[in-house]
Amino acid sequence: MQALVQRAMGVLAQIEAWLPPAPPAIDWTAQAFRWQRRGARGWLDAVHRIAPIHLDDLQHVERQKSVLERNTRAFLEGKPANNVLMTGARGTGKSSLVRALLDAYGAQGLRLIEIDKSDLGDLGQIIELISGRPEHFIIFCDDLSFEEGEAGYKALKSALDGSVSSPGDNLLIYATSNRRHLMPEYMHENLDAQHQPDGEIHPGETVEEKISLSERFGLWLSFYPFAQNDYLDIVNHWLAFHGCTDSQIQASRPEALQWALERGSRSGRVARQFARDWAARQL
Template sequence: MQDSLAQFLAKAIEVLERIEPWLPETVENVDWQQHWAARWVRTQRQGYLRPIAVHSQLKLADLLGIEHQQRQLVENSQQFLQGLPCNHALMWGARGTGKSSLVRAILAEYAAFGLRLIEVERSNLVDLPLIVEALRGRPERFIIFCDDLSFDAGEADFRQLKSILDGSLEQAPENVVLYVTSNRRHLLPEHQSDNQNWQRSESGELHPSEAVEDKIALSDRFGLWLSFYSFSQEHYLDVVCHWVDHHARALKLVWQRDEGFEKAAIRWATARGNRNGRCAEQFAKHWVGQLGLQR
């Protein structure tokens, strides 16, 4: 009797293991009244939106030195929110200069007006048609945000992005706009061989000019291009002071900008090989933390 029961249980477990991949997954539904943002999650069997708890206190006023880029993206976002014609946006340039921070600050500024954000990783761009179709007809206005986007040579995933942006019958609905950040202006690598004639092309490309056009065509589909550049030393120090003041005020600490402070901030940036907003805030946290220990 016991042997029969054991055999039955073993057989049942085997059957369950076989059918498990075909069972529906637990999908988290997003309550857009409660959540400002979600992330598209790709599993083995399907993809779904997972809500993100947004705790960022970043404000537009915290982003110093990028007023021109900020004004353009804010105006574009306001047009989008009001149902007016607007553009998909490509923000490109040096790392840590405020590209993704600007998008987060805009979300915080306009979430009360129905703006929402969906993060999509570069590896999940193939699901863009599924994502935009799920959002079609909803009352909220959605930014689909892909951070630090670039493609390697030979990859074809970028064509899915092109079709959603423009040039396809299946375009993004009017309540969806794409904001993308990248270190590359054209998102795809460009090689010297792209400009060589076909006799000298290592890849054997017979029409190299068309290959170049194919790469540039992707970034051309973004109507708004915003360029971000490395900070000057003066700009960097101004941003450092802003964040030191921000963190010190929260802890009721007193500090002063003197020569020693500036030298320490410059050494911090030099050790990391860049001057940007991310580096400035990191130093500010270090400096204020040290002041807190000495209190």
Template sequence: MDIDTDNSLERHVAGLFKRLDRLAALAEAALGTSAGEEPDWRHAIAFRWQRGAGPFGAAQLHAITDPALIPFDELCNVERQMDVIRQNTRQFVMGYPANNVLLTGARGTGKSSLVKACLHAFAPEGLRLIEVGKESLDDLPVILDRVRHRPERFLIFCDDLSFESGETGYKGLKTVLDGSVAGHSSNVLIYATSNRRHLLAEDARDNEGYSVAENGELHPGDAVEEKISLSERFGIWVTFYAFSQDQYLEVVAQRLGMLGFTTAQIEAAHQPALQWALARGARSGRIAMQFAQDYAGRLACAEREVSSEVR
């Protein structure tokens, strides 16, 4: 075989490999199995773990370009909880021992906001946040492997976490909280929020498993032990409670003040604010913020209409 023939064969083989690479890339894009590019670690502080498109879509880290953050000083009536979480996060960012945190309690009382406040406060010191949905908990070991050797400190944020009877996704979370064979990742903590203290649904029939010892001590059955064991794997529990009327009005006043309302205008809003909470059936920071948004918007519209009529 002469030199020209050899060169022609090499070019043919090289062209074939290029076409195969393009076909593989198209197949990965169609099936959603491509690993994708690394996220922009330097310019983003928050990320979301999301499934790709396609029937076999692989999950990827996506940078959140404009994360919703809140400063600590804009939070009301959660000072005790704030102190605990801020101190734990400070230890973690400084490279000292710290605990995974479970934030439980009443809806809308600031659980998620406190986690976002941690990111706002400590992002300049290298803190990063990765939001992981309940449906992706089995991917936690993969996420840990992705960030294990990075210099940043990562909070894995599982928001509004709870499991119904029959769901098994919590087992992946238990494994990571305990530490797998691969070892604990010192630059990762898990912060989870839930309306349930033990994360798992509790049924009346669970009580049937209790047994009484000879000395009269009451021992929980396997079902109860299984449910308690998940929350016990979090080193810190922080509980949030429903707001009193005064606490609710304090948040209303703060939010309206941030929107430019005077003291007199805020006092005039107390009764509408209480009526708003009564209609919603609860008092919380979230409901106070929603009232402030609605009240300020309605007043602004009314003032504009009056101004237009005068002209």
């Protein structure tokens, strides 16, 4: 009998060696967190080195900035606030706005939890972890979109609006996407008067199901490509940030336009990339 017990203990020790380590204790002093998963275990990993950006650094998105800032202030003050979906042109400041809000309101109790789309099925665990905390948390998912059958789709719908349990007053979901309805749509789905090859009897209801997720975000903010002068304004801002003189900034104009032309985009991201390159060469 003793030999059998020892053998069982040995087997258990081998199994334990293969299990992922226990999640570390959460460092609630941090202002930002990243949801991490290893095997069956997930935890909030504190982020202490946050990429710096300020609200004043984001140019020519004044309307979107004011709406998002107003919603976030209401959230921090305990007033009604909405989940937010930001869609539109790439590189126009959607993700940067969320990080800039943390810079502006972190001292007032705002906290940010970054989560990958593939881990959205863990939203229930995250809600349990932050339930009852005095801070106000924004769960942030960047470049959100879904393909057919992805598991996180249903979990996000439930967390936004539809679950019998409340996510609490200290949680909002902010997401960015280049796709307004978050899932692909096809021309044949609009032909609901015809029989479909896949046997779907009510294809119109399939379309409604796809649209319903984005409708659960209370605020939609759209971002658009910048005009040429707007793009140059952003370039000038970042060149001044890096210490370039007025004469150097004026001399950069032709190269800034060529830089945007080569990349096929006049976005804020392209403007900042050019400013880094130009400033490095001039300084």
